[in-house]
Amino acid sequence: xxxxxxxxxxxxxxxxxxxxxxxxxxxxxxxxxxxxxxxxxxxxxxxxxxxxxxxxxxxxxxxxxxxxxxxxxxxxxxxxxxxxxxxxxxxxxxxxxxxxxxxxxxxxxxxxxxxxxxxxxxxxxxxxxxxxxxxxxxxxxxxxxxxxxxxxxxxxxxxxxxxxxxxxxxxxxxxxxxxxxxxxxxxxxxxxxxxxxxxxxxxxxxxxxxxxxxxxxxxxxxxxxxxxxxxxxxxxxxxxxxxxxxxxxxxxxxxxxxxx
Amino acid sequence: xxxxxxxxxxxxxxxxxxxxxxxxxxxxxxxxxxxxxxxxxxxxxxxxxxxxxxxxxxxxxxxxxxxxxxxxxxxxxxxxxxxxxxxxxxxxxxxxxxxxxxxxxxxxxxxxxxxxxxxxxxxxxxxxxxxxxxxxxxxxxxxxxxxxxxxxxxxxxxxxxxxxxxxxxxxxxxxxxxxxxxxxxxxxxxxxxxxxxxxxxxxxxxxxxxxxxxxxxxxxxxxxxxx
Numbered sequence: 001x002x003x004x005x006x007x008x009x010x011x012x013x014x015x016x017x018x019x020x021x022x023x024x025x026x027x028x029x030x031x032x033x034x035x036x037x038x039x040x041x042x043x044x045x046x047x048x049x050x051x052x053x054x055x056x057x058x059x060x061x062x063x064x065x066x067x068x069x070x071x072x073x074x075x076x077x078x079x080x081x082x083x084x085x086x087x088x089x090x091x092x093x094x095x096x097x098x099x100x101x102x103x104x105x106x107x108x109x110x111x112x113x114x115x116x117x118x119x120x121x122x123x124x125x126x127x128x129x130x131x132x133x134x135x136x137x138x139x140x141x142x143x144x145x146x147x148x149x150x151x152x153x154x155x156x157x158x159x160x161x162x163x164x165x166x167x168x169x170x171x172x173x174x175x176x177x178x179x180x181x182x183x184x185x186x187x188x189x190x191x192x193x194x195x196x197x198x199x200x201x202x203x204x205x206x207x208x209x210x211x212x213x214x215x216x217x218x219x220x221x222x223x224x225x226x227x228x229x230x231x232x233x234x235x236x237x238x239x240x241x242x243x244x245x246x247x248x249x250x251x252x253x254x255x256x257x258x259x260x
Numbered sequence: 261x262x263x264x265x266x267x268x269x270x271x272x273x274x275x276x277x278x279x280x281x282x283x284x285x286x287x288x289x290x291x292x293x294x295x296x297x298x299x300x301x302x303x304x305x306x307x308x309x310x311x312x313x314x315x316x317x318x319x320x321x322x323x324x325x326x327x328x329x330x331x332x333x334x335x336x337x338x339x340x341x342x343x344x345x346x347x348x349x350x351x352x353x354x355x356x357x358x359x360x361x362x363x364x365x366x367x368x369x370x371x372x373x374x375x376x377x378x379x380x381x382x383x384x385x386x387x388x389x390x391x392x393x394x395x396x397x398x399x400x401x402x403x404x405x406x407x408x409x410x411x412x413x414x415x416x417x418x419x420x421x422x423x424x425x426x427x428x429x430x431x432x433x434x435x436x437x438x439x440x441x442x443x444x445x446x447x448x449x450x451x452x453x454x455x456x457x458x459x460x461x462x463x464x465x466x467x468x469x470x471x472x473x474x475x476x477x478x479x480x481x482x483x484x485x486x487x
Contacts, residue, residue: 085484133437140434147430151421160484161417165431168413168477175438 012091014231015240021224028221035214042207059117060204064192065212066110069219070138071173073103077145078170081163091227093159094234096166097149098226102219104142111135122186130179131187138176141169155234269354270362277366280339291328292374298324299382310387317386318396318447322440324382325375325400326407330432332371333411336363337419337482346419350486360482361475364412372404395450395460399443402463409467409474410435416481439466 001009010016043061050057080096083089114132115125126132145162152158180189191199192208200208235241263269281288302320306312340346340363349359379400383393414431418424445459 085480133441137434137437140430144431144434147427148417151418151424151427157484157487161481164477164481164484165414165417169435172434 012089014091014235014238017091018228018231018240018244021228025221025224025228028217028224032214032217032221035210035217039207039211039214042210043204047204047207048201053121056117056120059113061207061211063110063113063117064208065215066106066113067135068212069215070103070107070110070135071176072216073099073106073219074138074142074166074170074173077103077163078166081166084163085160085167090156090234091231093156093163094227094230095223096163097145097159098223098230099219100142100145100149100162100166102222102226104139104146106215106219107135107139107142111139127186129186130183131176134172134176134179137172141166141172145169263353266354266358269352270358273349273359273362274366277363278370281366281370288370289374291332291371292378294331295324295328295375296378296382296385298327299385302386313387314389315451317383317388318392318451319444320386321379321382321388321396322400322403322443322447325372325379325404326436326440328375329372329404329407329411330429330436332367333408333415333432334425334428336367336412336415341419346482347486350482356479356482357475360412360416360478361471364408364475364478367412368405368408372408376400376404389451392447392450395456396447398460399446399463402460402467403439403443406439406463406467406470407436409470409478410439413474413477413481416478417485419482419485439463442466 011020039061044058047058049055077096077099080092080099084092084096111132114135118127119125145166148165149158149162152161180187192205232241232244299320302316303313306316337346340349350356352359376397379397380393383396388396411432414428414435417431418428421427442459442462446456446463449456449459
């Protein structure tokens, strides 16, 4: 078998993933903290004030990366849910369900920072504009997925049902993304372009992109640690979990079972 | 061994479900009574001034019908699951999506249609301007089947769970929001003398899309929850 394909198949097995995730975890959190600190320094200290909004615009460095992540995590959850439903890969079920609370948290932070930003700029905490409403619906979709996953007794069936709900809810993603162009709204349009020059000053752009990278790593770290715990719970009766538990008990001395 | 034609199976299922509803016809009127009572609460809460009621009439009727439909969704597969006929449907050689489409059609006929009939009465209770009545009925006619179809997918996911009521609302309501926005958009546009065909066309497009996709999704969801 092709070594790359073989590695991919091995990655799908819970013990291998558990070990690999454990090794990647500190790197994810470490990179997230370092990049986040650099981005905050760049955004709060180095970047110039906005000509119109003064210093109040600086909340953008939290608000926008969280908004991007709220969509990214949902797409990640839906893709993993699709894989879980079609190919019945246990790891994908775990990853999809572990992503849901993280995505809900990003969505919540996005809504709260947006509300804090809206008060001085628009003069209101909340307005029923298309972008805000669709982001709120996104939060409810996340909560629905989490609620359904918690409500079903059988863990694997729960993950499949919730993954299916996540797939149904994916119709909301383009609505959130294009809401500022489809409807004439109070929320401003996008100033950062994937293709072509961005409309934002370069001194403001680099901290924003660095923070976006930091949130990606934070998500990866959070996802991996959640998935590790979920895998231990799901595979509670298996031998590798027993060895992990024994190793944790015997630490720091190496367990005798590890060599067997 | 012959299983009979698919059309015959659908006809038999429609006849059986309609007969079941007819045997308990008192229950079938409950959603309509519920909607009337919800609508009656608004004048108490907001005051009986005709101008205020006129302004909120269309939206209130829409929300009342949406909630009544939500409450009746729970019963869509309940009795079939209890007597085992739902499993027989899943095992039958006929396409499950088509059979479920029949069940959803019966649900719409027996819960949404009585509500549609009493919608003009609800409008009168709230001083709905007469010019708005056809627009309200058109948007209800397009949105209630859409609500039944979307709701059926979520019910299929929660089937077999005890106490699924609150959870079902949590799953269904976010998906109902776009439908409500377009239905209310048509009524608001008509009230302000603007063109109201665009939101109605959007509703129609959504209905056409989910008429095809929702029964398939419902069948897939049902297979997940019955394994």
